[in-house]
Amino acid sequence: MSEHAPEIEDPDIDAPEVASILKSVSVRLAKDSPTRSFCTLHDTLDSRDELQDIRRHIHQHPELAFNEVHTAELVASKLENWGYTVTRGVGGTGVVASLRVGAGQRSVGIRADMDALPIHERSGLPYASVHDGKMHACGHDGHTAVLLGAARQLARTRQFDGTVHLIFQPAEEIGAGGGAERMLADGLFERFPCDAIFGLHNHPGAEAGTFMFRSGPFMAACDTVAITIRGKGGHAARPHQSIDPILVAGSLVMALQSIVARNVDPNETAVVTIGTLHAGHAPNVIPDSARMELSVRSFSADVRASMETRIKQLATSHAEGYGATADIEYVRGYPVLVNSEAETEFARQVAEELVGPERAIANFHRIAGSEDFAYFLQQRPGCFVRMGNGVNQPLLHNAGYDFNDDNLTVGAAYWTRLVERYLAG
Known part of the structure; x- marks a missing residue:
């Protein structure tokens, strides 16, 4: 696939946020003379409908911590169909999918969380939760669908040299004794070695398709x-x-x-x-x-x-x-989430290449919320990224919240490009 941007008139570009990003990036990319092809925003657009269907299905059928049985099986079956080696039951209901391409010795992990919250949904959406008192009010349905989109793209193009481990984690929301700790206790990094690990969370209040970064302490410890x-x-x-x-x-x-x-x-x-x-x-x-x-x-x-x-x-x-x-x-509870400097700068550069410098924000402010991805970063270098969910979107953990589907293909392209760049041979 070409590094150069597509024509904006492409009829497949029907999402306003994606089209806006493509327009802002096209001139810059047209001036580049790349020596290597990496994933662009256009490359994942054909998966939008599939990813939206997956995301909304997960949203409609939320599962609480360590009960993500249906979600985990949906994830595992998709990944197996795409050619990944899939390991179920890691840390309880966690799923890890591995794909090795070429002879490269480097490896990278990308994590998405799968659990919902004990909140009664009041969004009024046609795909609202069918389980009373359970809701995807934090966007983990979107995080899971985004990583599945990257998995699909990586499997069909195989434009990297090394091993990628896609980590679908249970029980991020429950505090002490959650999914990250359980996966680590189950030998996550011994069984699936990662030179670095990356994760992502949506961020209401910031424009969709925008990525935010900060090295060092980024999210708070919570006791x-x-x-x-x-x-x-x-x-x-x-x-x-x-x-x-x-x-x-x-x-x-x-x-x-x-x-x-x-x-x-x-x-x-x-x-x-x-x-x-x-x-x-x-x-x-x-x-x-x-x-x-x-x-x-x-x-x-x-x-x-x-x-x-x-x-x-x-x-x-x-x-x-x-x-x-x-x-x-x-x-x-969760410790301070500390992003390592080199991996954070690398992740920011990937976003800048993908969506342009104006949408790759460095030195974003610290966030008083907490995240058990911090446990992974205590054992491996890496970066936890924030991705805008829309300026006027409901806040996280709100009964009216919904993940912004315009982010599905953008996030999938970001993870794909990051893996391709990290494992560039």
């Missing part, structure tokens, strides 16, 4: 804390005979906000959010206990450790100051 304040229950009319846990909890809510404001370096980024607070059942009864749950985000190991220490100290001493006690459950 969950449960604090139970134990006081002494009693009659609402005689509070002096009780130790009111609600009073202690209310005061602690405010005190916890001082940690970021007064204990974290202003040059660092951290978040402490109290997401739940439950106590009592009647207005005339002081309860025995109150319970709150926190989400704690950070971008460095030092800040993460100091915040854990400070939260425990503050909760304990604060409760004691009122004559109560505090039971603290501190669960460390």
Whole structure:
């Protein structure tokens, strides 16, 4: 296939976002004199209908963490039909597909996540979830379809020299003990060696077909804390005979906000959010206990450790100051996601070649959300990429969210070109 851009009048180009990108890139590519052919945006356009059908089928039949049985089988059967060596059941319901071309010794891994969320869909789409309380509200249906599109293109062109491992991961959404950890414990990189690994997540609020990059810490560590304040229950009319846990909890809510404001370096980024607070059942009864749950985000190991220490100290001493006690459950979740510098610059260059420099954004801002792809990056160099899902699209984890199908062939072309460039012989 030619590196040069197609004529924009091509009748196959029916997606407005793809057509816009092709138009912006065509002049630049026409001036190039490439010595090697790599995948272009036009090369994957003929797979749009198939990928859209796959994506919408997965969207309509969402499966929660470690229950992605139907999704995994759909993925595995497609890959086997395209000539991949497929391994099922990696880390539970994970699928790994391998394809070796030529005699090259290098290998690369590309990962997509497959699980849905326990959210009742309210999108009103004709392909909305048929399973009450389950929904693809984070775009994992799109991530899976995008990687399948790349798999199809790589298998039919075989324009690389080495081995590619396509990793379809379960259970990204559940926090500690999720799919990445389970796949690694199942010997992922020992069984399927990767010199580098890459992953992608859609990003509502950014223009579709735009890619965003940042080396170093990119997405936050996420820890969950449960604090139970134990006081002494009693009659609402005689509070002096009780130790009111609600009073202690209310005061602690405010005190916890001082940690970021007064204990974290202003040059660092951290978040402490109290997401739940439950106590009592009647207005005339002081309860025995109150319970709150926190989400704690950070971008460095030092800040993460100091915040854990400070939260425990503050909760304990604060409760004691009122004559109560505090039971603290501190669960460390996903670590900081750290992109390696060389692989991030490589991934950015591939995007720039594919969609133009104006759509390949370097040094994108850090994201306080978390991602278990971080575990893979602790063991192999690589890059986690963000891809715009549309400026006016609903946010992630929203009951009205939907993956932007204009991204399907763009994402497939990106992964294809990245593999071809990485394994260029």
